[in-house]
Amino acid sequence: MYKEVDKQVKVGVKFSSGKVEPVWFFWRKRKHEIDEVNLYHRSFKGEAPLHHFSVTVGEDVFQLTFDGKKLRWKLDKLWLNRRQPR
Structure with missing residues (x-):
């Protein structure tokens, strides 16, 4: 199932060799x-x-x-396999 979300989320990242990589995000009161x-x-x-x-x-x-000017993360879209979003 495809869905456009467009919601601000909190994201945990790691920095390595000059790159940023997301490792988790909070959405709908749950850590992913x-x-x-x-x-x-x-x-x-x-x-x-x-x-x-x-x-x-x-x-x-x-x-x-990640918006580099506003310094905010957004969850834009999702593709769920077999289940509805909570």
Whole structure:
């Protein structure tokens, strides 16, 4: 099931070799441990750099975006395998 979410979330990250990698995020009062970062790309909204991460949690895929100007994380989209979002 695909769903557009567009909600601000808290994200834990690790820094290694000049790169940032999300390791967990809170959404709907639950901590989601990220199993894998599938894809990363950068875009811009005006002068604001946006860092997009496609991540896997179990069998589900989430798109997280970090706004480099506002210093905020958002959960943009999700693809759930077999179950409805809580």
